Amino acid sequence: xxxxxxxxxDAEFERLxxxxxxxxxxxxxxxxxxxxxxxxxxxxxxxxxxxxxxCTRCDMRWSIxxxxxxxxxxxxxTT
Numbered sequence: 001x002x003x004x005x006x007x008x009x010d011a012e013f014e015r016l017x018x019x020x021x022x023x024x025x026x027x028x029x030x031x032x033x034x035x036x037x038x039x040x041x042x043x044x045x046x047x048x049x050x051x052x053x054x055c056t057r058c059d060m061r062w063s064i065x066x067x068x069x070x071x072x073x074x075x076x077x078t079t
């Protein structure tokens with residue numbers, strides 16, 4: 001996420017990522033670009049399901065924010 005935010009003013013950031021949907025799309029893009037293998041099987045292929053990621057092999061699902069500072073929070077992504 002830091003790479004996305006770099007060089008943006010607060011107003012630009014709010015315009016681009018001010019809604020839950022746009023924040024979620026940015027998280028998915030960054031996390032899938034970095035690779036999110038399945039924690040259970042290590043399968044690199046996954047699909048997104050709202051705020052969760054699912055493994056195409058074993059269908060395990062985990063949060064898009066797991067392993068980040070937002071991992072255990074119930075706050076909206078826009079926070």
